[in-house]
Amino acid sequence: MFSQFALHERLLKAVAELKFVEPTPVQVAAIPPALEGRDLRVTAQTGSGKTAAFVLPMLNRLIGDAQPRVRIRALILLPTRELAQQTLKEVERFSQFTFIKSGLVTGGEDFKYQAAMLRKVPDVLIGTPGRLIEQLNAGNLDLKEVELLVLDEADRMLDMGFSDDVQRLANECANRAQTLLFSATSGGNGLREMVAAVLRDPQHLRLNSISELNEGTRQQIITADDPAHKERLVHWLLANETYQKAIIFTNTRAQADRLYGRLVASDHKVFVLHGEKDQKDRKLAIDRLKQGGVKILVATDVAARGLDVEGLDLVINFDMPRSGDEYVHRIGRTGRAGNDGLAISLICHNDWNLMSSVERYLKQRFERRVIKELKGVYQGPKKVKASGKAVGAKKKKTDDKKGAAKAPAKRKPVAKRPAASTLVSQDGLAPLKKRKPAEE
Template sequence: MFSQFALHERLLKAVAELNFVEPTPVQAAAIPLALQGRDLRVTAQTGSGKTAAFVLPVLNRLVDLKQKRVEIRALILLPTRELAQQTLKEIERFAQFTFIKAGMITGGEDFKEQAAMLRKVPDILVGTPGRMLEQLNAGNLKLEHVQVVVLDEADRMLDMGFSDDVERLCNECPNREQTLLFSATTGGAGLREMIGKVLKTPEHLMLNNVSQLSEGTRQQIITADHNQHKEEIVQWLLANETYQKAIIFTNTRVMADRIYGHLVAKDFKAFVLHGDKDQKDRKLAIERLKQGGAKVLVATDVAARGLDVDGLDLVINFDMPRSGDEYVHRIGRTGRAGNEGLAISLICHGDWNLMSSIERYLKQSFERRVIKEVKGTYSGPKKVKASGKAVGVKKKKTDKKGDKKVAAKKKPANRPKASAPLVSQDGLAPLKRRKPAPAAE
């Protein structure tokens, strides 16, 4: 029960109003330590309730502040606009019975309007690192009195090249008392370096090993001959698979637009989401998907983090993601909060090695699936015999005893024979050959 936590009564009232009864494992592990003021580094699977695990302790810190609201007290950094919007909504839900105010700064919004919002001084500021720095450099953002910093999806921010930006923003908060870092994956050396720089003797909470991530999601692969064949498979799946809502992931914006155009031409209710779309279109795409106005979203990895849509139970990887962590985040859009989901990856010959490396990373083996109506010719790399020899390699002939026969070396044809050296009659000293006499003219 949430009542076991030392949360303010107004926050517990909001929790009850939202029908939160039993805390998830990440909430049960992180909230008590965060309430003690500890620095945390938390790894937990997508859809496990990480947002509430840091929002509630942050609100609890600020709910009884006696100071007049003249400074920003908490800073939450995230990699994408969509995740920032979702986090802001969660803060507003949990803070509904308090006087705490939150604001958001992301790219794609009017710069001057954001500056005006900052002059009102929200208690909590949520945003993406790039636009935060722009407002900081313009003199519109003051962070000297920030008490707590939250880095959500920190590994993704590093992947997007925000490492220096995040470090600088943390340094602009010299009086912070607590730093919380949350992610769905363990990240690499870059993340470990950041942890060493911005966290002070942190408590490490590993709620899931990478091999345990997205256990409620069936993971399948379907082989394809080429991109056009992949499109045929996608259309068959959307027409025949049982699902409420689906996301199709691509690696490029061009491919996302192409697939979206073909689906609309086939009368599928679809929207497209990628970095070239303006903020208005991005909001519209997500809202239509959440409200059921569209059943299918075609997207790049912009939608791979933080997107939480009820009823989203099918993910199709048109292109395999470039890393195991990105794969985890993509398929994490389905099978959330204990629900079941289906993730299907389409594999051409150029995708096989990447798919195999992701299987090794996850310590899992994906289910192979064949759809006879759209079956192609490619089914994976050539098989290898049990003896370890590739199919098609001829065996060397052996004699009856099992010994290998050695073929006699044939002398090259038409090669002139070497003349034997001339020797003296006693057989000791070689004789010099006489030059032939010149022919008579």
């Protein structure tokens, strides 16, 4: 029960109103030390309830009587505008019985409108690094009195090239009392450097190892001959799988648009989401998917983070993601909050090595699946090792060929020579000198 936490009664009232009953493992682990004011570095899978794990302690710190707003007291940084919008809604839901006000600053929205909002000084500011830096450079943003800094999906912000922006914004919050950093993966050296730079004596909470992520999601691969074959497989899966909602991921905008066109031509209700879509179209696509107006979304990795859609139970990787972390975030769209999901990756010959590297990263082996009606020629790389005998025979044959290529012209056979001490010429008339051994 949430009553186990030392939360303000107004927050517990909001939790009850929202019908939150049992806290998730990440909430149980993170909320108490966060309430104590500790810096935290938390690794937990997507869909595990991370947002509430930092929003509730943050609001508990800020809660109080109504006062004139003269400073931004908390800053939440996120990688994408979709995740920022979703987080704003969560903050507003949990703070509904308080006097705390929130504001949003992301790309794709009117710059002057955001500047006017900043002049009203919200208690909590939620935003993406790029647009926040623009407002900072324009003199519209003052973060010097921020008490609490939250970095959510920190690994993704690094992947997107926001490292310098995040570091600068953290430096602007120089007087903060607490920093909370959340990510779905452990990241690499870049994330470790960020942790060392922005956190002070942090408590590390690792709720899931990579191999334990998305245990409720079946992970399959289907081999394909080419992109056209992949398109036929997508049509078959959408027609034959049982699902409420589905996302199909591509690596490029051009492929997303092409696949979207093919699906629309086949009378599927579908939206497409990628970086070239303006904010209005992106919001419409996500809202229609959440409301059930469409069942299918074709997207690039812009939607791989922060997209929380109830009933999303099928993910298809039309293109294999370029890293293990991206794979984790893609399939994290399904199998959320303890529900079951299905993730299917379509694998051509140029996808196989990527797929194998993801298997090694996750320390898992994906289920191999064949659709009989659409079975292709390509079934994965040919096995190099058959039996030891076959391999040896093949090697000997190869060596023989190499030897034949390098051997000198065939000589006539000669009689076996006597010992070196008694060597004589072939005509038997004179003894031969002892030969030096040939150089190897």
